[in-house]
Amino acid sequence: MNLNRAKYTLFILLTLVIGSISMSYANKPFVVVLDAGHGGHDTGNSHHGFIEKDIALSITLKVGEILEKDPRFKIIYTRKTDDFETLDDRTVIANKARADFFVSIHCNAVGGGNQAYGVETFVLGSTRNKENLELAKRENSVIYLEEDHKEVYGNFDPNSPSSLIGLTIAQEEYLDQSIQLASLVQNNITTNLKKRDRSVKQSPLYVLARTVMPSILIEVGFLSNQSEGAYLNSVKGQTEMAREIANAIKEYRSALPDLHADEYQDIPVEISQEVKDNANASDVEFMIQISASGRELETKPYNFNGLDGVERVKEGKLYKYFYGRTNTYEKAQEYQKNAKQNGYPDCFIVAYKNGKQVRLIDVVKTN
Numbered sequence: 001m002n003l004n005r006a007k008y009t010l011f012i013l014l015t016l017v018i019g020s021i022s023m024s025y026a027n028k029p030f031v032v033v034l035d036a037g038h039g040g041h042d043t044g045n046s047h048h049g050f051i052e053k054d055i056a057l058s059i060t061l062k063v064g065e066i067l068e069k070d071p072r073f074k075i076i077y078t079r080k081t082d083d084f085e086t087l088d089d090r091t092v093i094a095n096k097a098r099a100d101f102f103v104s105i106h107c108n109a110v111g112g113g114n115q116a117y118g119v120e121t122f123v124l125g126s127t128r129n130k131e132n133l134e135l136a137k138r139e140n141s142v143i144y145l146e147e148d149h150k151e152v153y154g155n156f157d158p159n160s161p162s163s164l165i166g167l168t169i170a171q172e173e174y175l176d177q178s179i180q181l182a183s184l185v186q187n188n189i190t191t192n193l194k195k196r197d198r199s200v201k202q203s204p205l206y207v208l209a210r211t212v213m214p215s216i217l218i219e220v221g222f223l224s225n226q227s228e229g230a231y232l233n234s235v236k237g238q239t240e241m242a243r244e245i246a247n248a249i250k251e252y253r254s255a256l257p258d259l260h261a262d263e264y265q266d267i268p269v270e271i272s273q274e275v276k277d278n279a280n281a282s283d284v285e286f287m288i289q290i291s292a293s294g295r296e297l298e299t300k301p302y303n304f305n306g307l308d309g310v311e312r313v314k315e316g317k318l319y320k321y322f323y324g325r326t327n328t329y330e331k332a333q334e335y336q337k338n339a340k341q342n343g344y345p346d347c348f349i350v351a352y353k354n355g356k357q358v359r360l361i362d363v364v365k366t367n
Helices: 003-019 052-067 087-096 130-145 149-153 161-169 172-192 226-232 235-254 269-277 329-341 360-366
Strands: 030-036 073-077 101-108 119-124 197-203 215-222 284-293 311-315 318-326 348-353 356-358
Touching (some): 030 087, 052 073, 052 101, 087 101, 101 172, 101 235, 172 197, 172 215, 172 235, 215 226, 226 235, 284 329, 318 329, 329 348
Parallel strands (some): 030 073, 101 215, 119 197
Antiparallel strands (some): 119 215, 284 318, 284 348, 311 318, 348 356
């Protein structure tokens, strides 16, 4: 292992340790790193006069402009101008910022007269799908535009299946969160803008593998499709795409625990009514949130790694899944431990008081 890679590996390990110390979002902004794909002498794909690096940058800046108006967010860009940033630089920026989410924006393309169209969002993972592998090779091959790519990336080969598969291990911890945001992005764009849904997919993308946080890569459409390319090249198209991406990020943020008190809403009737009907219930109740998703799942044990008694609540466009209702914090900790042992390492305890979600720290102090 060369010195640069050794230093970077040490940095990753330190970041993971520091990042695991606190999972509360109550007193800090939600940090989002926005990554405009390509840039500088790396133009990305180009068809019909539509240039990926320019469109990706414009959409990215518009997303940031929307989110920067919301005090809950802190936005960091990997580039704000037509500059070339290496894949490694992009991940270092995100990791150094200890970002809560990394969002990379790109445009798709195919050759040979193929008129493919639609939006697809990627999370890290292995795939046997030829099309997804080709996209990964295309995006990862940007390293060859870097003068010192052999020193930085070692033996990594964008065209080697073994190199690609090896990338997928690091991001497993964040897969659920990545899928949640990716699903919200897909739903917003395809529903509100009436775009073809090419679904959430997994692909071994280097820029997602080296970030130590939930990460997604959005392919907003195909520049090789003249009609879709013209839309993405227009101010209208870029503004609409940015709006839907930004709204998805806001929806994801709103589903997280420990929001400020004035942001909480009444919990759904199916939960609050059950609490009222329980003669032994105190005014505080704890549950374990094990996941949140745009998909509505049956609350059967086989859908949740064998956990029994899972409850589903719809909030906006998102479904939240809870496990282990209890009136004592000690019991909630036992439920949380059990959920982690059953495949939910990022689950967390949430608290409700008098029918409203409250900050955990406030009720634990007095309960």
